[in-house]
Amino acid sequence: MRAITPAADAALSATITQPIALVEVAFTPVSRLSTRGDVSWGGHLWSGVQRVAVSGLSADGSGSQSARLEIGNADRVFGALVLGQGVADRAVRIWTGDASALAADDMTLAFEGVIASAEVTDASVVMSLTAQGSRTLYAPRRFVGASAGFTQLIPAGTQIKIGATTYTLERV
Numbered sequence: 001m002r003a004i005t006p007a008a009d010a011a012l013s014a015t016i017t018q019p020i021a022l023v024e025v026a027f028t029p030v031s032r033l034s035t036r037g038d039v040s041w042g043g044h045l046w047s048g049v050q051r052v053a054v055s056g057l058s059a060d061g062s063g064s065q066s067a068r069l070e071i072g073n074a075d076r077v078f079g080a081l082v083l084g085q086g087v088a089d090r091a092v093r094i095w096t097g098d099a100s101a102l103a104a105d106d107m108t109l110a111f112e113g114v115i116a117s118a119e120v121t122d123a124s125v126v127m128s129l130t131a132q133g134s135r136t137l138y139a140p141r142r143f144v145g146a147s148a149g150f151t152q153l154i155p156a157g158t159q160i161k162i163g164a165t166t167y168t169l170e171r172v
Contacts, residue, residue, distance in 0.1 A: 079121075
C-alpha cells in the first residue's frame with residue numbers, strides 16, 4: 001500500500017484542486033511536458049511552454065491502455081520534432097496528480113505505452129497512445145508500396161516460406 005504524503009492528503013481534501021499531468025515522450029532529447037506550466041519533479045524540469053492536454057486516459061484489467069495527447073504547435077517546433085524523428089512505437093509515460101503536491105511519491109504513473117499514430121497541423125500535434133503490445137507488436141510496422149517509391153511489387157497472395165513459417169503477401 002502506498003503512503004500518502006501530508007501535501008497529497010491536503011490536496012485531496014481541498015475544496016479546489018489543481019490537476020496536473022506530466023508527460024514524458026522518448027524523443028532525442030527526451031521531451032518532458034507539463035499541463036500546468038513549468039514544474040520541477042523527479043529531478044527533471046517539465047516544460048509548460050507548449051499547450052498540453054491529456055484526454056481519454058483509460059485502462060482495463062487486461063493491461064490495455066489508451067489515451068490522447070494534444071500538444072500545441074503554434075511555433076511548429078513540436079511538429080518538426082514529430083515529423084523529423086517519427087512516432088511509431090515511441091515510448092510515452094504520463095503521471096497525474098495535484099500541482100500543490102509534487103513530492104516524489106505524490107504523482108501516480110497513469111499511463112506507460114507508445115504512440116500509435118500522430119496528426120500534425122499548424123495549431124497542434126495530436127497523438128493516439130496505446131499500451132505496448134496491444135496494437136504495436138504486429139508485423140509489418142512499415143509498408144512497401146507506390147507511396148514509398150516502389151512501382152513493381154510481388155503479386156498479392158504470393159507465399160514465401162522461411163523455415164517452417166509461410167508468409168502470404170497482402171495489399172492494404
